[in-house]
Amino acid sequence: MTAIHQHDDLADTxxxxxxxxAQTFATPVARIARPYAEIINGQLAELVxxxxxxxxxxxxxxxxxxxxxMQWDNPTVEALSAWVLQIAKQFVQTLGRQQRPDLPDFEVVVGSSWAxxxxxxxxxxxxxxxxxxxxAIYYVQAPDACELDLIDPRAHVDYYDPGITIAGEGSRVRLRCRPGELLLxxxxxxxxxxxxxxxxxRISISWNLGYKIT
Known part of the structure; x- marks a missing residue:
């Protein structure tokens, strides 16, 4: 019994x-306003x-x-798409070089796009x-905010549910964007x-983007 008491006393000291x-495995999301959106959004809405x-x-x-x-042959659409590609490249460069300092030269290209x-x-x-x-999603028109839910991307987070959440398991993040904003x-x-x-x-334009190593 004495040895046990001595051990307890030692643990207390x-x-x-x-x-x-550390909250790890964060998911990057970029949100940026398009300059002069109020000038082009009306034209885009009519075209869509x-x-x-x-x-x-x-x-x-x-x-x-x-x-x-990308085949609509419209200067407003072409200018918007060029801006989206520029912002997307900056987004990837900023985050990619944090993970890989020797990030190769690349271009962001459009796979498909629709409204x-x-x-x-x-x-x-x-x-x-x-x-x-x-x-990439650009919001063109809405009477109020454009809502989008991002779903927890971690696989199997709901495999075991003890009723206690410590990392937002299975949660949704709801974004409320205004017309003229871009999400990546x-x-x-x-x-x-x-x-x-x-x-x-509620009108939006979406792009599926990929990389082309240059």
């Missing part, structure tokens, strides 16, 4: 230091609606143009964009558009 807690009326796809959850935005139109009651369930390095995030991130409840139209 061991100095402790503060623990270091015209394309949707002639060659668009009418789904039960939204209306979508064909994935041929989406949401009316009252429309929504898009959680999905991701296969074979895509980066997803990895293509493997699941995202969803919650039910659109506003009056009028």
């Amino acid at each position: 061991i100095p402790t230091s503060p623990a270091v807690i 609606l015209a394309k949707a009326d002639t060659t668009g796809n009418q789904y039960t959850y939204k209306t979508e143009t064909l994935s041929d935005l 989406s139109i949401y009316r009252t009651g429309d929504q898009h369930e959680a999905h991701f964009h296969p074979n895509t390095a980066l997803t 995030f990895p293509g493997w991130v699941k995202h969803a558009v919650p039910e659109f409840t506003g009056d009028g139209l």
Whole structure:
């Protein structure tokens, strides 16, 4: 019994230091306003609606143009797409060189691009964009904020649920963007558009982006 008491006394005298807690495996998301958006958004909205009326796809959850935005031969669309590619490259360079100082020269290229139109009651369930390095979404028009849910990308976080959450397991992050804002995030991130409840139209343009090593 004496030995046990001595051991307990020794444990009480061991100095402790503060623990270091790191939230690892963060998911990068960029959000940036387009300069002079108020000048181009009206033109973009008219163009998107015209394309949707002639060659668009009418789904039960939204209306979508064909994935041929880069062939629209419109200077406003071309200027916007060039800006998106510029911002996307800066995004990748900033983060990529933190992981790999010898990051090779590259260009960001468009795989496909389209516009989406949401009316009252429309929504898009959680999905991701296969074979895509980066997803880019530009918000053109909405009566209020454009909501987008980002889904927890960590696999199997809901495998064991003891009722206690310490890392936001299975949570959604809801972003509320304004028309004229661009979002960039990895293509493997699941995202969803919650039910659109506003009056009028919610219009956005999306790009699936990849890398070309130069």
